[in-house]
Amino acid sequence: MTAATEAAGRPVVRPVSRSRVFWRSPLGRSLKRVPFYLLVLVVFVYTLFPFAWALRCAFTPEGDLFSSPLQYIPANPTLDNFKQAFETEFFRKALLNSALVAGAVTLLSLAIGSLAAFALGRFRFRGRSLVMYLMLSMTMFPSIAILGALYTMISGFSLGPIDLPNIYDTLWSLLFTYLIFTLPFTIWVLTSFMEALPGDLEEAAYVDGATPFQVFYKVLLPLLLPGLVTTGLLAFIAAWNEYLFALSFIQDPDKYTVPLAITSFVGESGSSFQQPWGTIMAATIIITVPLVALVLVFQRYILAGLTAGAVKG
Amino acid sequence: MLLVPSLLVVAFVALYPLGKTIFQSFTDEQFLALNPVSWVGLENYKDLWNDTIFRDSIWTTIKFTLITVAFEFALGLAIALIVNSSFKGRGVMRAVMLVPWAIPTVVAAQMWKSMLQSNGVISDAGTRLGILSHPHAWIADPGTALASVCAVDIWKTTPFVALLLLAGLQVIPRDLYEASEVDGANPLQQFWKITMPLLLPAIVVTLIFRTLDALRVFDVFYVFFGNRLGTQSMAIYAQSTIVSDGYVGYGAAISMAIFLIIGLFVVIYLTFQRVTLR
Numbered sequence: 001m002t003a004a005t006e007a008a009g010r011p012v013v014r015p016v017s018r019s020r021v022f023w024r025s026p027l028g029r030s031l032k033r034v035p036f037y038l039l040v041l042v043v044f045v046y047t048l049f050p051f052a053w054a055l056r057c058a059f060t061p062e063g064d065l066f067s068s069p070l071q072y073i074p075a076n077p078t079l080d081n082f083k084q085a086f087e088t089e090f091f092r093k094a095l096l097n098s099a100l101v102a103g104a105v106t107l108l109s110l111a112i113g114s115l116a117a118f119a120l121g122r123f124r125f126r127g128r129s130l131v132m133y134l135m136l137s138m139t140m141f142p143s144i145a146i147l148g149a150l151y152t153m154i155s156g157f158s159l160g161p162i163d164l165p166n167i168y169d170t171l172w173s174l175l176f177t178y179l180i181f182t183l184p185f186t187i188w189v190l191t192s193f194m195e196a197l198p199g200d201l202e203e204a205a206y207v208d209g210a211t212p213f214q215v216f217y218k219v220l221l222p223l224l225l226p227g228l229v230t231t232g233l234l235a236f237i238a239a240w241n242e243y244l245f246a247l248s249f250i251q252d253p254d255k256y257t258v259p260l261a262i263t264s265f266v267g268e269s270g271s272s273f274q275q276p277w278g279t280i281m282a283a284t285i286i287i288t289v290p291l292v293a294l295v296l297v298f299q300r301y302i303l304a305g306l307t308a309g310a311v312k313g
Numbered sequence: 314m315l316l317v318p319s320l321l322v323v324a325f326v327a328l329y330p331l332g333k334t335i336f337q338s339f340t341d342e343q344f345l346a347l348n349p350v351s352w353v354g355l356e357n358y359k360d361l362w363n364d365t366i367f368r369d370s371i372w373t374t375i376k377f378t379l380i381t382v383a384f385e386f387a388l389g390l391a392i393a394l395i396v397n398s399s400f401k402g403r404g405v406m407r408a409v410m411l412v413p414w415a416i417p418t419v420v421a422a423q424m425w426k427s428m429l430q431s432n433g434v435i436s437d438a439g440t441r442l443g444i445l446s447h448p449h450a451w452i453a454d455p456g457t458a459l460a461s462v463c464a465v466d467i468w469k470t471t472p473f474v475a476l477l478l479l480a481g482l483q484v485i486p487r488d489l490y491e492a493s494e495v496d497g498a499n500p501l502q503q504f505w506k507i508t509m510p511l512l513l514p515a516i517v518v519t520l521i522f523r524t525l526d527a528l529r530v531f532d533v534f535y536v537f538f539g540n541r542l543g544t545q546s547m548a549i550y551a552q553s554t555i556v557s558d559g560y561v562g563y564g565a566a567i568s569m570a571i572f573l574i575i576g577l578f579v580v581i582y583l584t585f586q587r588v589t590l591r
Binding site: 033036037039040043044046047048050051053054057066068069070072112113115116118119120131134135138140141142143144145146147148149150151152153155176177179180183184187237240241243244247248258259262263275277280281284287288291292294295296299302303306307 | 315316318319320322323326327329330331333334337342344345392395398400402406407408409410411412413415416417418419420421423424425427428430432433434437468472473476477480521522525528529531532535536547548551552555556561562564565568569571572575
């Protein structure tokens with residue numbers, strides 16, 4: 001590395017043209033970056049424009065939304081759409097329902113998954129790689145493939161002596177089915193975090209006479225906290241965003257989750273063809289803002305989890 | 314011992330239902346039907362073979378998959394290369410790229426649906442800039458319907474693809490570029506001889522993830538078209554057969570077909586990976 005930089009940094013004995021001098025001056029150097037920053041700007045605008053437009057729609061009165069010519073900045077900005085969204089009962093309930101379901105699924109996956117990750121990350125045993133493969137293939141499992149079976153299972157199901165109640169059209173059905181995608185993912189990512197932890201502390205604890213359970217609880221779990229935060233966030237977002245199962249298993253508007261609610265707004269006329277776009281966009285902004293905040297605060301954790309989940313696979 | 318709860322859950326919510334779906338696909342089970350379920354053998358699969366709606370949905374899904382994965386990969390790689398070079402505001406850029414990934418697909422679909430109305434912003438901006446001669450109903454017109462759903466998916470997922478590739482780019486040691494510069498390699502040579510070969514594992518994994526995701530696409534299609542004929546993805550057809558029509562047996566056969574098609578793609582990718590990486 002040092003040899004390379006020295007070679008590159010050493011003045012070259014060669015006649016230097018005027019333009020070359022200009023492009024190497026501070027002004028020239030920043031000018032040279034202009035096309036690059038233009039590219040960055042294009043990516044930036046492409047990524048954020050739909051959000052900007054949703055904001056514009058959310059503050060535009062329903063009547064002016066598609067007025068011709070189109071108002072790019074609302075002429076009469078209003079908060080009516082937000083009021084309308086919050087006054088819609090199923091939307092308010094959906095925020096609570098989604099938080100409940102996603103929160104419960106996340107905690108459950110972390111609790112069960114961290115035990116499994118402890119076993120997979122710390123002990124060598126027969127069948128370990130089989131379990132790892134099973135978990136990996138499960139993270140890519142298409143949930144549509146088992147929709148039919150789940151559909152009949154949640155509406156009353158008996159497994160030998162155990163009779164399960166009918167949970168169709170309840171939040172329990174979501175709690176139960178969301179584990180399909182949150183749990184294998186949690187185990188897979190937590191195991192990779194567990195393997196990255198140094199073993200010295202545990203060894204010291206074992207020498208001091210701690211049981212494996214104490215080691216897990218008192219030594220590993222605190223060290224694993226960043227991993228738990230990462231996986232928890234990803235599991236929460238996945239459960240919060242799920243649509244297929246929610247659409248198939250929930251009918252009662254009181255039990256809608258956020259994705260169901262956002263597609264269920266109907267206009268004054270009650271016709272599903274007249275969608276009240278202003279209200280929908282206000283609702284969109286309401287659910288996007290906390291997610292954006294979450295992403296900004298936990299950016300590093302999320303990136304770590306995404307790469308552990310995907311690139312290492 | 315520690316694995317028992319996890320294995321129980323996985324067996325109960327995934328493996329058992331998978332077995333049950335396979336079984337159901339050989340029966341004429343209907344949801345909440347009064348007549349008893351009977352074994353029909355391969356009847357469902359025979360019907361499926363001649364089912365033109367299903368055939369259409371396969372083509373729609375495969376076209377969707379090829380278009381979105383190609384665009385997401387090309388754009389994602391370009392964005393990853395841009396963000397990989399150091400510049401002011403790089404951290405902000407990375408955070409911005411996470412946002413489309415984090416919001417629900419349904420929400421992204423709704424935002425685009427309003428933009429793609431015939432009197433929406435895309436038609437308006439297009440006519441103002443002179444790209445379009447007249448406003449266009451992107452979603453209603455069967456000719457542009459597929460392009461519309463692709464646009465949403467590409468917008469939502471490209472940044473995510475870029476982030477995965479970026480993670481791959483960042484483990485390539487910098488010395489390699491410096492050494493090749495000393496040897497007089499130009500940036501293009503550096504890209505083909507250093508970046509691409511070393512990025513290949515990350516590329517393959519990303520492509521597998523994206524393809525499998527695209528093949529089971531549901532949310533965007535449902536928000537845009539509902540069950541509209543001609544614009545159904547495979548997952549839409551399976552879901553509407555099971556839930557709206559209540560034909561659990563036939564729906565299970567569709568599910569199995571989807572499962573096999575996805576499995577086929579996995580095999581293709583894994584063979585490709587073995588051939589290129591060894």
